[in-house]
Amino acid sequence: MRALVCKSWGEPSESLEIQTLPDPKAGWMQVVVKMIASPINPSDLLTIRNQYGRQPALPFVPGFEGVGRVVSGGGLLSGGGPLAWRVMGKRVAVIAADGGAWADYCVIPAIRAIPLPDSIPTDQAASFFVNPATAWAMVRNVLGVRPGDLLIQSAAAGAVGQMILGLSKHLGFGVIHVVRREDQAAQLRQMGAREVIVGQGEELVPMIKKMVGSRTCRFGLDAIGGETGSAILKSLGRHGILLSYGRLSGQPIPVEPGTLLDGMKRIQGFWLSEWMKDQNKLTLWRLFGRLTKLISSGVIQTPPGPVFSMENHKQAVEEAAKAGKTGKVLLRFDQ
Numbered sequence: 001m002r003a004l005v006c007k008s009w010g011e012p013s014e015s016l017e018i019q020t021l022p023d024p025k026a027g028w029m030q031v032v033v034k035m036i037a038s039p040i041n042p043s044d045l046l047t048i049r050n051q052y053g054r055q056p057a058l059p060f061v062p063g064f065e066g067v068g069r070v071v072s073g074g075g076l077l078s079g080g081g082p083l084a085w086r087v088m089g090k091r092v093a094v095i096a097a098d099g100g101a102w103a104d105y106c107v108i109p110a111i112r113a114i115p116l117p118d119s120i121p122t123d124q125a126a127s128f129f130v131n132p133a134t135a136w137a138m139v140r141n142v143l144g145v146r147p148g149d150l151l152i153q154s155a156a157a158g159a160v161g162q163m164i165l166g167l168s169k170h171l172g173f174g175v176i177h178v179v180r181r182e183d184q185a186a187q188l189r190q191m192g193a194r195e196v197i198v199g200q201g202e203e204l205v206p207m208i209k210k211m212v213g214s215r216t217c218r219f220g221l222d223a224i225g226g227e228t229g230s231a232i233l234k235s236l237g238r239h240g241i242l243l244s245y246g247r248l249s250g251q252p253i254p255v256e257p258g259t260l261l262d263g264m265k266r267i268q269g270f271w272l273s274e275w276m277k278d279q280n281k282l283t284l285w286r287l288f289g290r291l292t293k294l295i296s297s298g299v300i301q302t303p304p305g306p307v308f309s310m311e312n313h314k315q316a317v318e319e320a321a322k323a324g325k326t327g328k329v330l331l332r333f334d335q
Helices: 042-048 122-126 130-142 159-171 182-190 201-212 226-235 257-261 272-277 281-296 310-320
Strands: 002-006 016-020 030-039 065-073 091-095 105-109 113-115 150-153 174-179 195-198 219-222 241-244 266-269 304-309 328-332
Touching (some): 002 310, 065 105, 130 272, 174 182, 195 201, 304 310
Parallel strands (some): 174 195
Antiparallel strands (some): 002 016, 030 105, 065 091
16 A cells, blocks of 8 residues: 655654555454545645654554545454444545555554544545544543533634634634734634634733633634734633644743642643543544534534545645635545
8 A cells, every 4th residue: 555654753744655564453342444635734735743742653554533444344354343343345434543644544443533424525524523523522521611601712723723612602612712823813704703802922811811701711712822812811710721733843841830729720731632631432432523513513613625536745834834725734545
């Protein structure tokens, strides 16, 4: 099979090359998926640059998710067990927690092959899990946001940010969206966002507090880090919690102890792969079913971006790394 292999740490456009590897074989309770498409997420780029939380050994095939069709299982005359049998021949969302989705074929545990209805198109199916599950789990499972609550989020024009907007309209909670540019604010307003702030860093504090007004705001989501994350924390009310799920700025969140003491606020980290370790199978199956309904109904949508073949991977990763891009870049393997 063909695969995109990261042979050295560095910029993805220079570190990746197409190699021919042996066709993979599934073990017990595993399946082989013939890949159709896979998105290029920030986590993929950070991994190739040796900047992610957990790093694989070189060389490796990147790609943490995608969509494909199950072609075989492992063990007991290739049945692969009951979980593999239930998805045999079906189009599935691929959750490749250890990477490997940027190839013609990918081996994953059968429980992480999620059957998808035809109502979910390929571009949405390819990004079925990482961003949608992050948005839902942060809002509902971790923060427990309820109808009528108010939430502040940075990076609001990104894929997760747009999904938070969709969930806010679906579940009935308010969101103050923080972006860096006017064009991003205009895009969110077109999508139905009512409260948008353009700015970054310490200047956000008075702007956010003015927009919050007399309301209570206990919840913050931050994917930027640095002074922007600190500003959101300072803007939260009593017992406020800032959920940090990214570090796009590359900077730590500076926190003066008094900020935490005033109102007994706190910061908590969120990493989807770590959160999943604490969930039982029933919780995850319910999550998969919930995401299927939300994506099929259009409540959660991944903003579509350009599509590239494996041969054009250099252009693909360069496009995915551009600041201010508005859509998710896809790699296609079935062209």
